[in-house]
Amino acid sequence: xxxxxxxxxxxxxxxxxxxxxxxxxxxxxxxxxxxxxxxxxxxxxxxxxxxxxxxxxxxxxxxxxxxxxxxxxxxxxxxxxxxxxxxxxxxxxxxxxxxxxxxxxxxxxxxxxxxxxxxxxxxxxxxxxxxxxxxxxxxxxxxxxxxxxxxxxxxxxxxxxxxxxxxxxxxxxxxxxxxxxxxxxxxxxxxxxxxxxxxxxxxxxxxxxxxxxxxxxxxxxxxxxxxxxxxxxxxxxxxxxxxxxxxxxxxxxxxxxxxxxxxxxxxxxxxxxxxxxxxxx
Amino acid sequence: xxxxxxxxxxxxxxxxxxxxxxxxxxxxxxxxxxxxxxxxxxxxxxxxxxxxxxxxxxxxxxxxxxxxxxxxxxxxxxxxxxxxxxxxxxxxxxxxxxxxxxxxxxxxxxxxxxxxxxxxxxxxxxxxxxxxxxxxxxxxxxxxxxxxxxxxxxxxxxxxxxxxxxxxxxxxxxxxxxxxxxxxxxxxxxxxxxxxxxxxxxxxxxxxxxxxxxxxxxxxxxxxxxxxxxxxxxxxxxxxxxxxxxxxxxxxxxxxxxxxxxxxxxxxxxxxxx
Numbered sequence: 001x002x003x004x005x006x007x008x009x010x011x012x013x014x015x016x017x018x019x020x021x022x023x024x025x026x027x028x029x030x031x032x033x034x035x036x037x038x039x040x041x042x043x044x045x046x047x048x049x050x051x052x053x054x055x056x057x058x059x060x061x062x063x064x065x066x067x068x069x070x071x072x073x074x075x076x077x078x079x080x081x082x083x084x085x086x087x088x089x090x091x092x093x094x095x096x097x098x099x100x101x102x103x104x105x106x107x108x109x110x111x112x113x114x115x116x117x118x119x120x121x122x123x124x125x126x127x128x129x130x131x132x133x134x135x136x137x138x139x140x141x142x143x144x145x146x147x148x149x150x151x152x153x154x155x156x157x158x159x160x161x162x163x164x165x166x167x168x169x170x171x172x173x174x175x176x177x178x179x180x181x182x183x184x185x186x187x188x189x190x191x192x193x194x195x196x197x198x199x200x201x202x203x204x205x206x207x208x209x210x211x212x213x214x215x216x217x218x219x220x221x222x223x224x225x226x227x228x229x230x231x232x233x234x235x236x237x238x239x240x241x242x243x244x245x246x247x248x249x250x251x252x253x254x255x256x257x258x259x260x261x262x263x264x265x266x267x268x269x270x271x272x273x274x275x276x277x278x279x280x281x
Numbered sequence: 282x283x284x285x286x287x288x289x290x291x292x293x294x295x296x297x298x299x300x301x302x303x304x305x306x307x308x309x310x311x312x313x314x315x316x317x318x319x320x321x322x323x324x325x326x327x328x329x330x331x332x333x334x335x336x337x338x339x340x341x342x343x344x345x346x347x348x349x350x351x352x353x354x355x356x357x358x359x360x361x362x363x364x365x366x367x368x369x370x371x372x373x374x375x376x377x378x379x380x381x382x383x384x385x386x387x388x389x390x391x392x393x394x395x396x397x398x399x400x401x402x403x404x405x406x407x408x409x410x411x412x413x414x415x416x417x418x419x420x421x422x423x424x425x426x427x428x429x430x431x432x433x434x435x436x437x438x439x440x441x442x443x444x445x446x447x448x449x450x451x452x453x454x455x456x457x458x459x460x461x462x463x464x465x466x467x468x469x470x471x472x473x474x475x476x477x478x479x480x481x482x483x484x485x486x487x488x489x490x491x492x493x494x495x496x497x498x499x500x501x502x503x504x505x506x507x508x509x510x511x512x513x514x515x516x517x518x519x520x521x522x523x524x525x526x527x528x529x530x531x532x533x534x535x536x537x538x539x540x541x542x543x544x545x546x547x548x549x550x551x552x553x554x555x
Contacts, residue, residue, distance in 0.1 A: 002367045002455075003368050003383065005364045006387060007383070010390065013398070013420065013424060016401075016405065017400075017401035017405060018398070020404065020405060021397055021400070081294065084290070085291060085294050088287045091287060094288050094291060095288045096291070099295065100295045102538070103295035103298050104291075104294050106299065106302065106537065107298050107301075107302075109480065109533035109534050109537045110301075110530050111483065111530070112484060112486060112502075113484075113486050114502070114505065114529055114530055115301070117505060117522065118301040118302075118305050119301060120509075121305075121523065122300075126317055127308075127519075129320070151298065154294075208394070214396070214486075218486075218506070219486075219509065222510050234396050234487075237396050237400065238396070238491070247404070254394065254396050254397045254400060255397065257396065257397070258394050258397045265392065
């Protein structure tokens with residue numbers, strides 16, 4: 001059976017860890033006595049305690065509120081730019097299109113860690129070529145972080161949208177041109193409506209990635225003391241699991257993150273599905 | 282006007298995207314002293330010194346990281362492509378009960394946040410004594426839902442049923458059909474899957490960050506992060522970090538520029554002719 005390797009890998013590296021997370025989230029350590037001798041620390045059932053604690057955790061909510069602000073910025077700017085660039089590349093009136101396409105896609109080849117690191121240096125007051133702005137201050141840091149994600153993600157999304165645009169038969173535009181429509185009108189009235197499924201797809205993937213933001217804030221932390229170790233929900237999971245060693249609440253928190261990303265992506269799909277069109281890939 | 286404005290906007294976008302890359306290219310040429318004194322885009326004279334210093338750093342651990350990254354990304358992407366291609370072929374070309382269920386469950390894996398997987402994967406690997414080994418980074422990244430999705434679409438479009446039927450009539454076994462008919466026709470799609478997986482593994486930070494403790498096994502992303510975490514308060518290490526960052530992006534950028542065709546045509550998952 002040709003599917004056997006995929007199924008075995010799925011069970012081992014997807015199903016088993018998910019199940020184990022579920023199991024851990026229902027457990028806790030019980031300390032008896034002073035918690036010193038052997039056997040004084042036991043794992044016991046905790047029921048839904050960890051999950052309710054995770055949902056009620058103020059630190060986690062503070063993380064969510066930061067990520068919502070950051071995510072809204074990233075999604076709007078990144079997808080807006082990606083759509084704009086894709087439409088411009090697709091229009092007949094552009095020179096140097098090949099150069100621009102390659103240049104804008106280039107950041108996709110740069111790992112998130114390296115992107116954050118490069119921008120981190122560009123933000124540093126002692127090195128920045130753009131003076132006068134405190135990029136790493138408490139208010140600006142969200143924008144600075146969003147900029148790293150926009151920089152890294154625009155090209156990929158642009159290419160997805162552009163590839164979809166190229167697949168639209170040219171004859172659609174001819175008809176509009178004969179009717180006297182300008183390039184701008186064609187872009188707004190013909191191209192964008194036809195692109196909606198691709199826009200939805202890129203939005204959902206970007207949403208999922210944003211909910212899980214980890215690399216950028218983690219890498220920018222050494223540059224700035226305004227980013228806490230629990231800046232994003234995922235960073236809190238990491239800290240709980242590996243710094244403070246509380247696996248059980250880390251498991252519960254990661255389930256909350258999974259639930260949020262599922263609700264957000266399906267909620268988004270429902271909203272847009274109800275709106276303009278009947279079919280989402 | 283109609284030409285100038287769109288071209289101008291695109292060039293601004295290109296400039297923005299090239300800014301950090303061109304900055305690091307210039308900054309890597311500066312000696313530690315020049316870094317703070319020369320203008321941001323004025324080349325310095327320290328490139329060779331930086332390279333030598335980076336190579337000497339902790340007995341050449343940077344090159345170890347580079348080799349590790351190549352192993353993780355190359356080996357992982359190769360295995361991933363093989364698994365995706367075979368599974369995609371089966372899902373596209375055989376009708377059996379539960380086919381769509383299996384496909385949907387495999388694809389649903391995309392929605393699972395990486396941390397829900399990475400933390401328990403670490404714990405489970407630790408239980409069987411494989412945490413902090415090469416396997417701990419390699420194995421979890423083989424199965425990739427997007428790769429299977431691409432492979433299924435590609436196999437559906439590129440492998441004609443009639444060819445498989447003809448092979449069966451000639452008495453070819455299913456394995457033989459896969460090897461002699463299916464996979465050869467799927468090669469262009471497999472190149473795309475390989476590239477995607479290669480970049481995804483090369484760029485991955487969370488999984489190796491969680492799995493590995495021994496810095497001799499780090500990939501570049503985790504290595505550079507630890508270098509940064511150690512050096513953020515010591516400007517004397519900046520030139521090492523900057524040079525390392527530059528070296529770490531050169532291979533991927535080279536891969537991009539040489540493989541343009543595969544990036545462009547197959548990206549949204551559609552089939553491509555040739």
